[in-house]
Amino acid sequence: MGHQDWLCDRAILAQTNPIVNIDIGSAFGILVNLVAFVFIIFGNKVKSAKQKLLLTILTLNNAAALIALLCAQLLYQLSPSASKSRYYCALYVVGRMFGINGGCTDVVIAIDRFFAIRNPILYFHRITTSTIRKLLGTILLLASLFTLAPVMGLGAYYNAEKESCISFNGATNDLDYAYGIAFVIFGFSICITLVLCNIGVVTTLSKYTLSKKSMKSDEKQEVVFSKLIVAISIIFIICWLPHLITDALYLALEDITSKSLWNFKKFANLLILLNFILSPIIQMFMLK
Numbered sequence: 113m114g115h116q117d118w119l120c121d122r123a124i125l126a127q128t129n130p131i132v133n134i135d136i137g138s139a140f141g142i143l144v145n146l147v148a149f150v151f152i153i154f155g156n157k158v159k160s161a162k163q164k165l166l167l168t169i170l171t172l173n174n175a176a177a178l179i180a181l182l183c184a185q186l187l188y189q190l191s192p193s194a195s196k197s198r199y200y201c202a203l204y205v206v207g208r209m210f211g212i213n214g215g216c217t218d219v220v221i222a223i224d225r226f227f228a229i230r231n232p233i234l235y236f237h238r239i240t241t242s243t244i245r246k247l248l249g250t251i252l253l254l255a256s257l258f259t260l261a262p263v264m265g266l267g268a269y270y271n272a273e274k275e276s277c278i279s280f281n282g283a284t285n286d287l288d289y290a291y292g293i294a295f296v297i298f299g300f301s302i303c304i305t306l307v308l309c310n311i312g313v314v315t316t317l318s319k320y321t322l323s324k325k326s327m328k329s330d331e332k333q334e335v336v337f338s339k340l341i342v343a344i345s346i347i348f349i350i351c352w353l354p355h356l357i358t359d360a361l362y363l364a365l366e367d368i369t370s371k372s373l374w375n376f377k378k379f380a381n382l383l384i385l386l387n388f389i390l391s392p393i394i395q396m397f398m399l400k
Contacts, residue, residue, distance in 0.1 A: 138182040141389040145175035148392030157399040161241045163337055166221045167395060169248060170344075173214040174388045180207030181385075201270040201277035202263050209259040211384065214391075215302045216255045218341075218348050220248050222309035225338045229316045232334070258298065267291035279359075292363050299356045306345040313338050340398045344391055351387035354380035 149171045151157070158164045184203045188195045224244065228235045262269035268288045271278050279292075317338060358377045 135182060135185050137385055137389065138178045138185065141178045141385065142175050142182065144389055145171045145178070145392045148395050149175070151396050151399075155399075158337075159333065160337070162224070162239075162244050165241060165244060166217065166224065166248070169252075170214060170217045170221070171392050171395070173210045173217060174391055177207050177210035177214065178385075178388050180204070180210060195277075196275035198270045198272075204277060205260060205263050205269050209256050211388075212255055212259045212299075212302075213252050214388075215299075215348060215352065216251050217248065218345055219302055219305050219309075220244070220251060221341050222306050222313070222345055225341045226309040226312050228334060229313050229338055258295075261291060262288075267295070289363075292359075296356055296360050296363060299352065299359075303349050303353055303356070306349055310342050310345050313342055317342075336398065340395065343394050343398065347390050347394065348387055351383040351390075355384055 149168060152164055152167045152171065158167060180203055184200065184207070187200060187203075194200050224239070227239060261267050266287065268278050268284065268291075270276075317335060354376065358373065358380055361373065
């Protein structure tokens with residue numbers, strides 16, 4: 113059970129592919145997300161306050177996750193002894209929190225699109241920017257507390273004897289092991305919710321496409337935004353699902369030494385980094 117998480121394994125990240133430099137990838141991802149943030153806030157492509165709020169939170173979470181990863185990598189390179197501290201490992205947990213918060217934001221956007229497309233009259237009368245802000249704030253707060261639980265004593269993230277970072281599936285007691293299972297279930301729940309909401313959105317969008325010539329400007333913007341969220345959701349699922357699958361396998365099967373599974377884990381780690389980079393690029397491309 114000594115396997116480490118995507119934000120708790122610098123060795124995996126550094127050795128995944130000699131061609132890929134994680135530091136450069138993280139720095140590039142931060143830059144792209146900040147450009148997307150400026151594009152959303154100061155551009156004129158996103159006119160809806162609700163859409164602007166949701167996309168802003170998404171890009172900031174992506175950027176924050178990459179900043180945490182980059183800081184941890186640079187800290188290890190500049191001061192290897194610092195990587196043996198509990199605070200260093202806590203930095204990875206914080207980064208994981210922002211990554212999960214990005215997934216939760218995707219879910220809120222997908223649910224928002226589902227109701228906006230399926231029942232636009234009810235949506236525009238009942239769902240306000242304030243409603244979205246309160247819902248998103250509550251979900252992100254709960255998700256943050258859940259993800260930060262290891263730092264607060266529930267779930268494994270640091271091995272004091274070996275002075276090294278471990279993941280929740282490196283647990284040594286039943287309570288920490290239960291947290292690892294809960295975390296994986298939570299991750300799969302995010303993916304399943306995204307799939308179900310986007311199936312409803314895509315089904316309804318096919319009807320809109322048939323009559324797009326008669327659509328008003330606001331309706332066209334809603335359709336474009338819905339297509340954007342479908343694309344972002346697909347990228348999230350593709351990039352996070354392999355990681356969740358390997359975590360589930362490591363939790364279910366003890367003392368795994370399979371080289372193939374280890375290589376797949378390294379590939380899954382790169383996919384998560386790719387998700388943080390592709391999401392803002394897709395936003396700017398589809399909203400241009």
